Amino acid sequence: MRIGVLTAGGDCPGLNAVIRSVVHRAVAGHDDEVIGFEDGFKGLLDGRFRPLDLDAVSGILARGGTILGSARLERARLREAAENCEELARSYGIDALIPIGGEGTLTAARMLADAGMPVVGVPKTIDNDISATDRTFGFDTAVGVATEAIDRLKTTAESHQRVMVVEVMGRHAGWIALESGMAGGAHGICLPERPFDVADLVKMVEERFARGKKFAVICVAEGAHPAAGSMDYQKGEIDQYGHERFAGIGNRLAAELENRLGKEARPVILGHVQRGGTPTAYDRVLATRFGWHAVEAAHRGDFGMMTALRGTEVTLVPLAEAVTELKRVPADRMDEAESVF
């Protein structure tokens, strides 16, 4: 069998672990050939690829990033790819394509699969917001980085009687904020799923100070927003890459709290450190298992599917299911977290 693999979308610790696992299982386990397309679907369309043997993936298990590169691709070119996908597959001589990526990538993968390409997807997002799988690799690493930051900020906040606002990733789903906030023992957690009332945060801080706990750490997802009327907030300057420059919710909330509380409140915007670097052991194991099972699926002819974690098992789910709905933090998880401050 000849298998093509590619990585697309934003960075995510564990991508290299999947690539390595695909190659190990395919080459050593099935005597397959594997080729890796460069820069995601772009390489597939532009004919940029290289053979991947055991040596090519040596030493990459613990390395962040992706040895294959990743890049954005316009929808129009993807549609074009879908139209010619049988020819594409034939031109590379591949019997299976394993794209590793997030929601956008999996949607593209589905488009290709519907058009006849033999596809097995591997889901990837540090945001953990793909509904068909219990967890995605990359998420545990992101939560670990954010938690270590909160641990560090807490000692400073406590010693210096200060409020700290930590902004973590999560535009549409608040999983990173939820779990790093719980793990770090944040005193407030603001998620995209539930608009926050600044007055509640002010009250929480004041009550803490009143009972002698003269500090607070608040963990805010970048996609969190204040309840209507609770605080004057509009998105800041948006740059050409869709990022809000200079004044995201973390900065604004710290400024607002400082004004209302009359106490120092400092923002910390963690940013990209959450999505790069060495993956945790958890993420390496999950990524490795996903790679292994994707190869097995290809050998069984289970196409149009995606690997998924359900409980302790890695299973396959239809790509169609995977991308229909964003997995958001449910209300009971928010309640759980809020009551353990």
Next chain:
Amino acid sequence: MRIGVLTAGGDCPGLNAVIRSVVHRAVAGHDDEVIGFEDGFKGLLDGRFRPLDLDAVSGILARGGTILGSARLERARLREAAENCEELARSYGIDALIPIGGEGTLTAARMLADAGMPVVGVPKTIDNDISATDRTFGFDTAVGVATEAIDRLKTTAESHQRVMVVEVMGRHAGWIALESGMAGGAHGICLPERPFDVADLVKMVEERFARGKKFAVICVAEGAHPAAGSMDYQKGEIDQYGHERFAGIGNRLAAELENRLGKEARPVILGHVQRGGTPTAYDRVLATRFGWHAVEAAHRGDFGMMTALRGTEVTLVPLAEAVTELKRVPADRMDEAESVF
């Protein structure tokens, strides 16, 4: 409501996170009182306890160990406790007891529950070998410590053309060896669940050297043992605490490999560093959720139960179920791991 909490058995990162969560949920959420018994069931029998309020659990979330202490208790004294358990509960005025512990503790908990004590157990083991729950807290931390060690040993092995044998914890179940071996990219993994053949390991190393990969790292669970006739091995001197002194399987296997290969093979016995210290974010979240749900169960009157993770949900399972069977690494997980070296 008045809740008693205790920790028993070996150390496990996340114990303090459970205690803190129980107190936060009970005191802040339900206006309960909480008392903590010292040194496990001993404190319960000897009347050693202290009140636990919010201040008492301040700052312990990320701390290893247990602020309540832990100690062994003889079966005889436990039986005695069971016989008088209604009186015991009455004497402390507790409406619920939350023991946090491993298999032995949960068996004791079940004995008390059967005798009429209102018990909600919280499972704890770094070995991850309790069958009623997908995962236990402490395990992720242990795997993380072991993986970091393998990462470090690999670079030395590679630069110095050496075989390294890393012995990790796991007497009856090989979960730590399985996952740290996978995450660290060990070239051989030996588990209690499947006797290993030294000849296979020798062959693997020789094949690696033959194709220019002049090093190997082998991850061995302390409870792994050679297949009959594969290697001369008998347990070493056993001390009064049940530990094998000086020459466990890691040491023996390294010596055997050195002899057979004619190459340097060094053992590293990780030991207790795997079970102490700051828990990972994953373990803090799981421990916190277990504590929260144990309190909720107590308030609902769900006694004789134990918290458990099933998929992404924390649920309750009967204590009876929890302790009947050891969760061992299934064959498909071993196959999965073995084919990704």
Next chain:
Amino acid sequence: MRIGVLTAGGDCPGLNAVIRSVVHRAVAGHDDEVIGFEDGFKGLLDGRFRPLDLDAVSGILARGGTILGSARLERARLREAAENCEELARSYGIDALIPIGGEGTLTAARMLADAGMPVVGVPKTIDNDISATDRTFGFDTAVGVATEAIDRLKTTAESHQRVMVVEVMGRHAGWIALESGMAGGAHGICLPERPFDVADLVKMVEERFARGKKFAVICVAEGAHPAAGSMDYQKGEIDQYGHERFAGIGNRLAAELENRLGKEARPVILGHVQRGGTPTAYDRVLATRFGWHAVEAAHRGDFGMMTALRGTEVTLVPLAEAVTELKRVPADRMDEAESVF
């Protein structure tokens, strides 16, 4: 002997290690009494202090922050303290005062010493900019945190062909940027000591892309600034605490590079995570040695002095020397760093 100790100024990993060491050496080694003033000089003036015995400092060695708290004090009140300092010392019955702090604190310490207070200072700054000592504790931790961030960002930058601008602490001296930039292998380092030319950075990035290295990481001290005419830059909105909100040099430089290069350039502002949390082993050892030597100095009557590291020795230097000149990165260290990209 009766010794007073206090911590003043910004947070710095290792403060608790000094306090612990002072108490251990004084109480266990000399049978002294130790009291700790709360919130820096404020506690000294307001009479807020507590006895510190061995139990009081148990378990704090590895903890960030300061158990004594820290706060700003207006110059006027300090002068007042200086005027009454003999009375102050008498009122507390202290034979020596050990203030632990940065430049401002040591200047205050000198003022008190000149007025007759028996003072032995301990220098503290994550910025490493006190000229009388080779190194200060806290610096190694800050560099470690910044280096880990650069490590993480590098893999993302490489996989996604991106420029990353990491802003680290250092308003007047660029030591953190210098050493974390070197340790992380940043491709550009901008320090307060040497205005940077944006055109040079643009050229460096373009040359890297031209030779196939399609990414770059630039490490910028918060106090770095562009050479005159090199880039349009003025300090952003300054808040009441003297911090530049929203748009420091890191944000501005990333925006400028993005415009000039026509490539994505993302800023990461590390902020307060650099100054909190568990100190590195290096910082714990240095802090412990400083505490030990401060007590010894007090017992020898070496007042008006400050502990300092010179080579491998901890010595004492006059407070007067310590605070006259800021230790900035010398030109040869900058040349050294710039040539190893």
Next chain:
Amino acid sequence: MRIGVLTAGGDCPGLNAVIRSVVHRAVAGHDDEVIGFEDGFKGLLDGRFRPLDLDAVSGILARGGTILGSARLERARLREAAENCEELARSYGIDALIPIGGEGTLTAARMLADAGMPVVGVPKTIDNDISATDRTFGFDTAVGVATEAIDRLKTTAESHQRVMVVEVMGRHAGWIALESGMAGGAHGICLPERPFDVADLVKMVEERFARGKKFAVICVAEGAHPAAGSMDYQKGEIDQYGHERFAGIGNRLAAELENRLGKEARPVILGHVQRGGTPTAYDRVLATRFGWHAVEAAHRGDFGMMTALRGTEVTLVPLAEAVTELKRVPADRMDEAESVF
């Protein structure tokens, strides 16, 4: 100029950082050529080498081990090399040789230098026992790993009322035990420089238990030994590589303490994890500076020298000085450490 570089002796975090720095400075700074000999002096004698350009050292800064490999060489072959060293240098066309290694390597380097080879040495040892330099790279990483282990063990010891004996590296000098013991807050530190009396350790532990601190952690260098008559101890079985198998001082001391105290005492032998893996920021900076200065020395014609850290400066010292005396822990550093338990 054409420069040869090689790494010899045991593993040490930072070796790759030196190699990278040599190549960067030589190639990018001076337009030199660099070749790397494989497996230490063996490659030099056997003609195994490869060109090292910027690409060859890309991505190795933070990686443990050495990309050039390392191996032992018999004295006899080294002498042979010394006799032919002018011819050797000519045959490779090298104008300078930069060997990176420990005491043995530097002695060999001196032999070659005396015989006319243009040599600039770079000292390397995790043990920090080379007298001509304040510090060596690798040491900080080793201390960091050992300290993290002690941190973890302490929480277990405390919760479970146990004595832990941690054996760290250091056969002839106790620097790692000294600094990790101080940083981890060990309650006893045993160094090769000062025979320990088991009775003192027993007394210390008993006093701790008496005042309610029912645990202790003791940090022992592998080369530490009991004072005459203090404990029955003879070295265990020594293998062909000079290592004591199974029962080093850590194991023996734990057994002895358990017997005398009647309390559980567990040994942990850290072993090779101390000398592999990612170097700390400190070690990367020092290694990078050493590489830079070695190249500069070669260009100035300063041969027969070795790089050394003195205070904050990297200087050159004659190889002759470097290897005459082992740098051992002085008495005042031991006193300092012992009084801060």
